Amino acid sequence: MKTLRIIKIGGNIIDDEDALQFFLEDFSKLEGLKILVHGGGKLATQLAGKMNVEVKMVNGRRITDKHTLDIITMVYAGKINKNIVAKLQAHQCNAIGFTGADGNSIVAEKRPVKTVDYGFAGDILKVNTNTLEILLNKNITPVFCAITHDIQGQLLNTNADTIASELAIAFAEDYKTELYYCFEKNGVLQDVNEDDSVIENINTKTYKTLIEQDIIADGMLPKLDNCFHAVNNNVHKVHIGKPDMLFTSTPHTTIQA
Amino acid sequence: MKTLRIIKIGGNIIDDEDALQFFLEDFSKLEGLKILVHGGGKLATQLAGKMNVEVKMVNGRRITDKHTLDIITMVYAGKINKNIVAKLQAHQCNAIGFTGADGNSIVAEKRPVKTVDYGFAGDILKVNTNTLEILLNKNITPVFCAITHDIQGQLLNTNADTIASELAIAFAEDYKTELYYCFEKNGVLQDVNEDDSVIENINTKTYKTLIEQDIIADGMLPKLDNCFHAVNNNVHKVHIGKPDMLFTSTPHTTIQA
Numbered sequence: 015m016k017t018l019r020i021i022k023i024g025g026n027i028i029d030d031e032d033a034l035q036f037f038l039e040d041f042s043k044l045e046g047l048k049i050l051v052h053g054g055g056k057l058a059t060q061l062a063g064k065m066n067v068e069v070k071m072v073n074g075r076r077i078t079d080k081h082t083l084d085i086i087t088m089v090y091a092g093k094i095n096k097n098i099v100a101k102l103q104a105h106q107c108n109a110i111g112f113t114g115a116d117g118n119s120i121v122a123e124k125r126p127v128k129t130v131d132y133g134f135a136g137d138i139l140k141v142n143t144n145t146l147e148i149l150l151n152k153n154i155t156p157v158f159c160a161i162t163h164d165i166q167g168q169l170l171n172t173n174a175d176t177i178a179s180e181l182a183i184a185f186a187e188d189y190k191t192e193l194y195y196c197f198e199k200n201g202v203l204q205d206v207n208e209d210d211s212v213i214e215n216i217n218t219k220t221y222k223t224l225i226e227q228d229i230i231a232d233g234m235l236p237k238l239d240n241c242f243h244a245v246n247n248n249v250h251k252v253h254i255g256k257p258d259m260l261f262t263s264t265p266h267t268t269i270q271a
Numbered sequence: 272m273k274t275l276r277i278i279k280i281g282g283n284i285i286d287d288e289d290a291l292q293f294f295l296e297d298f299s300k301l302e303g304l305k306i307l308v309h310g311g312g313k314l315a316t317q318l319a320g321k322m323n324v325e326v327k328m329v330n331g332r333r334i335t336d337k338h339t340l341d342i343i344t345m346v347y348a349g350k351i352n353k354n355i356v357a358k359l360q361a362h363q364c365n366a367i368g369f370t371g372a373d374g375n376s377i378v379a380e381k382r383p384v385k386t387v388d389y390g391f392a393g394d395i396l397k398v399n400t401n402t403l404e405i406l407l408n409k410n411i412t413p414v415f416c417a418i419t420h421d422i423q424g425q426l427l428n429t430n431a432d433t434i435a436s437e438l439a440i441a442f443a444e445d446y447k448t449e450l451y452y453c454f455e456k457n458g459v460l461q462d463v464n465e466d467d468s469v470i471e472n473i474n475t476k477t478y479k480t481l482i483e484q485d486i487i488a489d490g491m492l493p494k495l496d497n498c499f500h501a502v503n504n505n506v507h508k509v510h511i512g513k514p515d516m517l518f519t520s521t522p523h524t525t526i527q528a
Contacts, residue, residue, distance in 0.1 A: 061322075061345075064321075064322050064323075065318075065321050065322065066321075084350055087349045087350050087353050087354070088318075088345035088346060088349035088350050089345060089349070090349070091348065091349045091352075091353045091368075092344045092345035092346070092347070092348045092349025092350065092352075093341055093344050093345050093349065095348075095349075096344050096348045096370050096372060096373075096418065096426055097344070097426065099370070099372045099373055100370075100372040100420045100424050100425065100426050101424045103372055103375050103420060103422055103424070104422060104423050104424035108374065108375055108402075109372075109373070109374075110367070110369075110373040110374050110402070111348075111368070111370075111372075111373055112367075113353050113356070113357075113368075115353060115356045115357040115360055115366075115368075116353075116356055116366070116367040116368055117365065117366075117367050117411060118360050118365055145365075145367070145406075145409065145411065148405060148406075148409060149402075149405075152402065152405060154374060154402065161353065163357045163360060165360055165361060166361050167357050167358045167360070167361035168357065169353060169354065169357050
């Protein structure tokens with residue numbers, strides 16, 4: 015089985031032009047099959063400000079009204095995604111930018127309204143791997159932004175961490191998939207104020223203990239739930255840490271079932 | 272030789288939500304291999320207005336400074352392109368959105384500064400058909416917006432008519448390529464005020480006569496130069512007219528060498 019790496023980068027890299035440049039140069043040199051998934055960073059919020067579109071949040075989650083969806087589509091699928099693709103081409107990494115609508119690759123449904131109406135937020139129903147697989151085997155790297163569609167013509171805003179994990183799960187049948195979540199910390203920390211206190215390995219059993227001992231910071235819980243969802247669905251390993259973990263032997267957290 | 276149709280739509284369709292919807296529904300039913308190329312319409316200018324970015328024009332041509340390039344990338348490659356792709360998927364037409372950076376498909380150079388500095392405007396150097404051909408043969412329709420790249424990491428603004436003709440020329444070696452320019456008129460008109468006065472056929476010889484007789488409107492000259500550039504480089508036929516020409520036997524102008 016060939017190895018496929020799904021690598022997700024977040025706002026800390028996207029928002030820093032130099033950091034992004036260095037990352038993409040290193041990323042382009044990674045051998046083997048790979049897919050890049052990127053978040054949106056602060057750019058969408060900045061553009062909303064310039065256009066006087068109010069950013070609505072409920073419980074820390076963005077409400078995606080029609081105007082916000084337009085902004086997200088412009089910033090994520092336009093400015094960020096296409097600049098990443100152009101920069102990868104400059105480093106001889108042949109890339110193609112994707113939303114879930116492209117190649118019908120990620121199908122979602124508009125999140126049902128319960129207590130909160132999240133607007134045009136999409137929960138993933140299905141990943142279609144065929145077209146992506148053809149491209150990967152031609153040595154082309156798909157670059158995904160955090161947008162899906164409902165096959166009814168509607169684009170939907172979808173969490174980039176979830177896109178990464180669902181891609182890894184969908185490919186796990188035919189590839190040994192490894193998922194990398196790059197963020198600003200060295201991994202899951204024993205002490206949130208000590209960047210050196212990385213917990214290097216977590217499995218289902220130790221995760222329970224860590225939660226019982228109240229060691230996992232609240233902000234990490236949804237990320238770790240995503241990780242365990244992945245490893246419980248045949249994803250080989252999940253790695254969390256600074257992007258350096260991809261290129262050097264930097265300490266980071268590895269999650270396995 | 273298989274036939275490949277390259278179809279370019281302009282602002283009159285992009286700017287009218289209903290017209291775009293109808294067009295995409297009909298387009299999705301067209302049998303055979305096809306590539307869609309779209310312009311930007313008024314949306315980029317509107318967004319520039321909202322963001323207080325000044326639109327600079329010289330001789331009717333937009334000057335693409337850094338801010339304008341950002342806006343174009345957001346509007347063309349983000350909002351317009353991805354909404355078209357999502358709408359095609361709703362009509363069971365499997366599409367993937369492209370700039371020239373994606374798959375390194377269209378390489379351009381920043382226009383050299385002579386009397387005017389057009390900024391980040393790109394003149395096409397090369398079209399790479401391989402990735403597009405793989406997708407076309409999997410029944411996937413590439414959808415191009417008017418952006419190219421220089422393989423140095425720089426996106427460039429490139430005229431959509433030119434993108435369409437250069438795609439048609441590049442594919443002419445392996446396919447019988449037909450180029451369709453859809454716009455608001457029925458074709459090249461004998462009398463610019465009479466939409467029924469369509470000149471149905473033009474070739475190199477009659478084109479010269481029409482120019483000598485001062486029948487071709489000034490605005491049509493660059494479009495027709497593009498058309499003759501195409502048919503003089505192995506493109507089988509070029510058609511100019513309303514989008515209906517694709518779906519019914521509407522009168523329009525056909526150009527052949």
